[in-house]
Amino acid sequence: MSHSSMWDSISGIIRRDLLLAMRRWSDAAMSVFFLVIVVSLFPLGVGPEPAVLRTIAPGVLWVAALLTCLLSLSRVFTPDYLDGVLEQMVLVPQPLSLLVLGKVLAHWVISGLPVVLLSPLLGLQFGLDGEALGVLVLSLLLGTPTLSMIGAIGAALVLGVRGSGLLVALLVLPLYVPVLIFGAGAVTSSMAGIGGEANLSLLGACLVLSLFLAPWATAAALRIALE
Amino acid sequence: MIWSKYSAPQTFYPLAGRLIPWFAAVAIILMVVGLYMGFFVAPTDFQQGESYRIIFVHVPAAWMSMFLYVVMAIWAGVGMGLNARLSFMMAQAIAPTGAMFTFLALLTGAMWGKPTWGAWWVWDARLTSELILLFQYAGVMLLRTSIDDLRRADRSSAVFALVGVVNVPIIYYSVQWWNTLHQGASVSMATGSKMAATMLMAMLIMTIAFWMYSIAVILARVRCVMIERESLPTWDDKPAVIHEAVEAR
Numbered sequence: 146m147s148h149s150s151m152w153d154s155i156s157g158i159i160r161r162d163l164l165l166a167m168r169r170w171s172d173a174a175m176s177v178f179f180l181v182i183v184v185s186l187f188p189l190g191v192g193p194e195p196a197v198l199r200t201i202a203p204g205v206l207w208v209a210a211l212l213t214c215l216l217s218l219s220r221v222f223t224p225d226y227l228d229g230v231l232e233q234m235v236l237v238p239q240p241l242s243l244l245v246l247g248k249v250l251a252h253w254v255i256s257g258l259p260v261v262l263l264s265p266l267l268g269l270q271f272g273l274d275g276e277a278l279g280v281l282v283l284s285l286l287l288g289t290p291t292l293s294m295i296g297a298i299g300a301a302l303v304l305g306v307r308g309s310g311l312l313v314a315l316l317v318l319p320l321y322v323p324v325l326i327f328g329a330g331a332v333t334s335s336m337a338g339i340g341g342e343a344n345l346s347l348l349g350a351c352l353v354l355s356l357f358l359a360p361w362a363t364a365a366a367l368r369i370a371l372e
Numbered sequence: 373m374i375w376s377k378y379s380a381p382q383t384f385y386p387l388a389g390r391l392i393p394w395f396a397a398v399a400i401i402l403m404v405v406g407l408y409m410g411f412f413v414a415p416t417d418f419q420q421g422e423s424y425r426i427i428f429v430h431v432p433a434a435w436m437s438m439f440l441y442v443v444m445a446i447w448a449g450v451g452m453g454l455n456a457r458l459s460f461m462m463a464q465a466i467a468p469t470g471a472m473f474t475f476l477a478l479l480t481g482a483m484w485g486k487p488t489w490g491a492w493w494v495w496d497a498r499l500t501s502e503l504i505l506l507f508q509y510a511g512v513m514l515l516r517t518s519i520d521d522l523r524r525a526d527r528s529s530a531v532f533a534l535v536g537v538v539n540v541p542i543i544y545y546s547v548q549w550w551n552t553l554h555q556g557a558s559v560s561m562a563t564g565s566k567m568a569a570t571m572l573m574a575m576l577i578m579t580i581a582f583w584m585y586s587i588a589v590i591l592a593r594v595r596c597v598m599i600e601r602e603s604l605p606t607w608d609d610k611p612a613v614i615h616e617a618v619e620a621r
Contacts, residue, residue, distance in 0.1 A: 298532075298535055302528050303515070308518055312514060312515065312518055315507070315510065315511050316515060319504045319507040319511065319536075320539050322539075322543055322546070322547075323542045326546045326547065326550040327550075330549075330550050343549075347546070351542070365531055366528065366531050369527040369531065370524065370528070
């Protein structure tokens with residue numbers, strides 16, 4: 146299989162999924178609103194003390210990003226599973242892991258990228274300053290694709306299983322722990338003046354590792370689910 | 373001796389039945405010896421007093437919890453690779469014992485932490501990664517029970533166990549780095565090489581005891597799994613009875 150046709154199959158899937166998402170834009174809008182609401186709940190619950198809010202900001206924003214990704218996971222494969230498209234994807238000559246990669250990238254554009262773009266605004270609400278905001282955006286930019294990649298494994302495993310919404314959370318959240326630690330750690334350490342480079346590098350390493358392994362595991366899980 | 377002969381549940385079932393009493397007996401003897409050494413022979417720690425003695429349960433349990441996860445993942449991987457039913461059954465049988473040891477490690481850790489650190493729980497690297505290990509055991513077991521189709525349940529939980537085994541070292545190191553960034557003085561076990569010989573001996577004996585216990589319990593559980601899955605009377609019954617049951621299916 147040539148290089149260009151590999152890219153064609155990935156970009157074809159991405160275009161299709163983005164088009165479908167645009168036709169039903171309310172789905173994507175819902176996850177954005179969810180993020181904003183969850184983040185806004187914390188100052189109401191914890192109290193409006195600026196110093197406290199600044200301390201908890203990295204963790205709160207990262208946990209909210211994680212939950213937003215989690216809630217949108219059911220949209221990665223379930224519609225295609227229900228209308229039978231997924232079965233065709235298993236049958237086509239292109240490798241399933243490539244198609245999965247395309248679907249996950251599309252999922253990231255729909256549910257991860259809005260989080261990245263919105264994060265400076267939410268960070269400002271928590272009183273983060275310029276450099277910490279930059280690190281926050283960068284950490285989310287590196288971390289949210291990893292969340293989508295790992296989440297896709299869980300989404301594929303619970304496809305068509307009863308109680309899949311809760312089950313996927315139980316499976317995926319423990320796997321999200323390293324990303325959460327490195328992501329929130331990058332922002333915290335930049336606020337502490339140590340600089341977030343070490344944690345950002347580790348986030349990058351997580352991303353590379355998940356890009357390499359997750360499509361493969363997801364494809365295996367999909368084959369099991371469709372068997 | 374042909375090992376592959378025992379990869380069939382029909383031959384493994386009686387073999388497991390014969391082995392269980394031996395492993396159980398060794399486990400009980402070693403546990404009695406190890407606990408006696410730990411509680412009565414080993415010297416009192418000059419810093420922690422008597423409360424340190426929980427390590428004779430705590431440390432072996434923590435070791436077993438991690439070791440069993442890897443063993444479970446290996447069985448799951450073998451099952452995926454060779455499509456062997458027995459491997460999946462073994463993976464299924466290991467998970468509850470592994471989760472039990474993880475819980476035991478956390479529980480005894482809390483009981484040790486209260487007198488030593490003054491807190492039942494701290495967000496230390498080891499504690500946190502052990503807690504996440506418990507979540508992963510729970511995930512493997514819940515995924516299996518949520519899927520009705522047996523073949524899919526086997527293979528799906530195998531994939532999750534294998535993904536989880538990649539995650540275990542990452543969690544361990546991530547939590548460690550995250551902690552060292554936040555708090556300079558993290559809690560360290562001031563034992564290791566400085567440990568008295570009897571302490572180390574008691575701990576090793578307890579580890580082997582837990583190991584033998586695990587084998588006995590897992591073999592007993594895998595026999596239950598086999599009976600459940602094959603819906604046969606039991607393989608202890610006379611060949612004629614089994615033959616009849618197979619014919620009836």
